[in-house]
Each structure stands twice: as C-alpha cells, then as structure tokens.
Amino acid sequence: MRALPLLLLAGCGSGSTWLDGALWDPSRVAPADDGLYALLPYAGGVVRLRPGAEPDVVDLGDARATDLQPLPDASGALVRARRTLCEDEDVDPGDPVDRCSLDGTVIDDRLLRVSGAAVDGSWSIRPELSRFQVSPDGAFAVALVDPSAHAYGGGLVDLTAMRVIDLRAGADWDVSIGFGADRVEFLHDAAGAGAGALVLSRNEVAQVDLTIPSPLPDVTFPLALDAGASVVPSDVRVTPDGEYALIAIQGSSDLYVLDLPGHAINILALRGAPSAMLTDASGDRTWVAYRGAAALDAIDHARFDVETWTVDTGFDRLLQRDGAIIAYAAGSGTAVWRIDPGAGVRTEFQLHYPVGELRVSPDGGFALTTPRSASPAFELLSLRPGADGRIDDRARPFGVDAPIADVAFAEDAAGTSAILLQAGRTEAYRLRWPELSFDEIELPGDPLAIGAMPTGGFYVTFDDALGRVAFLDADGTSTEVSGFVTPDLFREPTIAGEEE
C-alpha cells in the first residue's frame, strides 16, 4: 500500500490552455426585477442569479449567447445569440460546428428576450446589425449596422438598414435610414409610451414611426445641402412636448433645431461646439455646456432665445436630479456647479481633487465624486438646502484605504444608501443618507463592480473565473452566489437543427 501514493503521482500529467473566451463576463450582467442575468461567453449560455437560490439556466435551445444587455424597464434581459447551421450533406444537426465547411456554414443570429429565466421572444437579426438600442420603456429595440461586423456568406451589407423590433407585440421590420446611422433617440407620446425614434446618421436625421411597420421613415431631415459635405450629429435632445429636436454637430457651433411636426429645419448659432446638452423639462429649456467657454447657455423652447450663465470654467458634463442641474468638467476641473433653474440660484462647490467621476444619488440629495487621480479618497457634496434654506457649498473629503473602484446607490424606506468599493480591497464603505452614517462592510472577495438591483439592494461582482456575485441588502448583509459557470462548460458548439 505504501507504493500507492507513488503510483498516483506517477500517473499525473499536466498542461496549460488559454480559453478563447471568458467563462463569465462581470461587465455583462443585467439586473432585472426577477434576478441578475449573467452571460457565460465561453459556453454560450445565460444564467439567472438570485440570493439564496440555485442559479437558473436559461434554455436557449441550440443557440449560443454572444451578448447580453439589461432591459430599461427591468423586466428581463436582451440576449444576442447565434445558431450555426450547415448545408454540407455529410453534416447533421448535433455534429460539432468545426465539422462543417466554411462555404456550408450558415449563421442565424437571434435577438432573444429573456424573462423569468426563459426565452419569451425571439427575432432573427442579420449578423451585421449588431448594435442595439432599447427604448426607455422597454417596448422597442432597434438594431443598427456595425460597420466593423463581419458579413457572413459573402453577401452584401446594407449600410442604410435598421431593424425595428417591437419587443411586446413581437413584430419586426426593416427601415431604410441614412448611411452609417450610429445613434437613436426615442420619442414618446403624451402618456410616456414609445412612439417613434430619431435616427442620426451622417448628413441626415430620419424620423421613424415605431407604431406602424413601414420600410421608410416618416420624414428625413437633410443636414447638408452639399452632398460632399460631412455633417456628423454628435448629440440630440428632444423638447418635452416632442415638437423640436435639437441636434449638435461634431466640431461645429451650429445647433440644428428640427421642427418635427412642421418638417422644418432651423439653425441656431452657438458660442462654440457643445460638449454636453441637457433638456430641463420643468423649465422647458435645453442647457448647453462648452468645454472651451466659461458659460452655460439655456435655450428656451418657445422662441429659442439663449440665456447665458457665466461660470468660471468650461464644463463637459451636465446632469439633472430633483430639478437641479449639476455641471462639471470630468477629468480636469475642481469646480462643480449646482443650478436651480426655477429659483435662479447657483451654488459652486470647490473640490479638493480634480473630478474623475461624479455620481448623484437617485433622490438628488447628495453627490459623490472620485478623484481623477488614483488617490484613495472621495468627496461628498450636499445638494439640498439645510434648515437655514442654504446649501452648504463645502465639499467634504474622506480618505479611504484604496482608490474607489465603483459606487452604487439604492433607496429604501429609511433613505438612500451608497456603497463604495475600494480597488483590490475586501472592505467597502457604506454611506447612509440623510443621517450621514458611514461604516465599513466586509465583502467575501476583491470586488470588480457594484450595481443596484431594481428591487432594492445591490449586487457586487468579483474577479473569479468560476463566477462569483454577492447580493447586498441595504443593511450590509451579503448573500453569495458562486460557481455558476458550469452549464454546458464541456459541451462543444454543435450544428443547430432547422426550426419547425
């Protein structure tokens, strides 16, 4: 018996392999009302993770998932999947994919809507239509051409194509829009339901009615009269009444104002090329920031008059919470401005570190900034007036042990919680608002990222190849789910069968 260990040692070989794909991708998770969906790129699968429950494997049939994104209404996830078919006579469904010749390979790309850990919608999508945008209400998705995508089968790629998918009714259709479209702004009706879209492409903006399947847009707005000119839209904002679209142009101080019902185009000359735009519904104005000009312009939507607010520096970020507008320059300045457009009051916060990222709590009560440098610190800004009616314009710096890697907010009945992850540290910080309590919580590993679950609480992803996620309650209680990469891990990609 003493020889047995030697026998076992002698019988052991070893090798090292690089897998062409991650077992799971911590950056491709989709929080939804019914759990957290995670993509398993190597195995081509999707799992649903829930605290205290075994992972649910989503049955994708003979398709392999290649991408995953959350649905804005948190009702599930959108999964891009691929079925590989083979026209070779000697290859059958179920055979390994590499047995099929290149000429005989037929790719059937799919967009799948997943909810309740099951596929509840499937649409065929051409491989080159690989960029998706989903309307804020989750009712429509549009697929745009990715110019870098590979065209299978040697066919022509229509660079003016866009596919519209009605995620609720199930219908889908092609719309011919401008060349190389790269951005879609969804329009909504008075009830807030998705109704249309503006599709921005070079020299053109197309207005598409999403409620009526049609191969052509309702209206096409040319942005240039000279076919040789190159007018590339960089940003778009739609007025709250849906009457006008304001289009910023790359490298230009011209702001195109499209009269959507009147099919007219106006041009407003700005002081420079906008670096950020924001539409303030309550004030019925659009705010424009400039990187190179110490001013903010507020454009009213009735007469398109411009009111200029002088500031100390140029800004390139604008966001709005609780009616207030927050302006800052990411990566360069130390100034953060809060503007109350209704009261005409502005507050300037001077930070101790140049701003890297700024996050505002969902209720607009406070903001957290992380330094541009990798300094182990963050700063807290109080955005609400105190008992004296004034806003405390002092930024409160906090030193921590390591640079802040990620921040997420969650709300519950008691208030707002923020959890701050430290890079390479298992200790995270939890901030509760409005009582401003600040404590440390221990995570089960080195975290990568944190996000909020739609139903409350947080999820944290960890750098663990076999899959590791922790769900955190607002009180810091952690429930871990790990090792969820196993579905189909040892299964080779196989030829799909023809659909019945």
Next chain:
Amino acid sequence: MWAWLFLLAPALAARHELTFEAGTTVISDPAASTWFGAGGEPQLGLRIGGAVLQHPTGFGLVVGGAWGRQAQAGYVTPSYSTLDGEYLQSDIRTRLLVDRFGLGLRADYDVRGVFFPLVRAEARLALVSWRLDESELGLRGAGVAPGGRFTGGFEVMIPDRALPVTVGFTLEAGYEIDAPAKLGQLGTIDPSGPVVTAGGGLRL
C-alpha cells in the same frame, strides 16, 4: 476480493497473473484536452487473473480483473477582449481523474513456454471525476462511463512457465470504447481512446 479467481483455476495447467501495468489511454474528447491537458497522460494500474483453461495444444484462457488510474491536470486561463484590450481571468487549476475498472478474458497461445501471443476483451467501467479550482472556491463532480476494451499483444515469461513461479512481461495495444460520462449540466466527457500498456508481474 479476487481470490475466487484463483480457486477457479486448475492447479498446474495454467498461470495465474499479478501484473503492474503502465501505459496510456489517449482520450480524444476535445473537452478533455481543452480543460485537462493534451491527453495521453500515463495510466498506472494493477491486473490480476486466474487461469481457467490450458489446452494441451497450447491455448490458454485467463479470467481477470483490472484497475487503472489516469490523472490529467492543468491550468486554464480564460480570456476576453474589451475596448481596453485583452482581459485575462485568473487561472483555474483543473484535474481529471479517470479510474478504470475492467473484467474480462485473456486468450493466449503458448510458444515454447516463453512467448505467449495474446488477445484480451474486457467489460469496462470508467469513473470520471473532475475538479476546477480557483481561489478558495472549487467545483467538482463525477460521472461513470461503461464500455469495453479490446487489446492484442504478447507476453514473455522469464524463466519459462515450467517453473512454479516466473516473471511475465506484457505489451498490449488496442482501443477502449466507452459511453460518454454524463457530468450533469457541464456536458459529457468521453474517456474512449487508443490504449497502449506494458506490464510486468508474477505468474504463479
């Protein structure tokens, strides 16, 4: 546990065998080579048999059983591309252990009491266990794969079989065909593959 085999054998007409074997089964399943190394790792084991027939013409028949263990281990590094470049996930230490049990017949022919051409047919059962380790987490599981093994080769006895106890050396080659071992939701691993073994042991 194999004592009953000895009881079955005629006392002097044939040779019981106790053999240490070394060889390999080259597992050709791509899943095994992807996760657990290139394949063809050494397989070591024991074989025991009892002679049940020694015909005067020189043909002999041995009933026997065998156990062999093959271990493959390696490191797997998953990777993926992002806009920022190639991203590597941490290494996963992997191990595949295949314990193979066999029960079957060996037929041989006595050439001058020294050289014995032989063929062997066995029913086989492979116990496949896998393990993936990364940090303190670990995943493991197991499955079974029934099958059969067919080999041919020869044995040399030194000194010849006329003595009560001799030493035999074997060299065999063939193929083991197994049903894929089902490993739950991971899929399957098929431990089938070409077999080569060499052995040495006592002949009683």
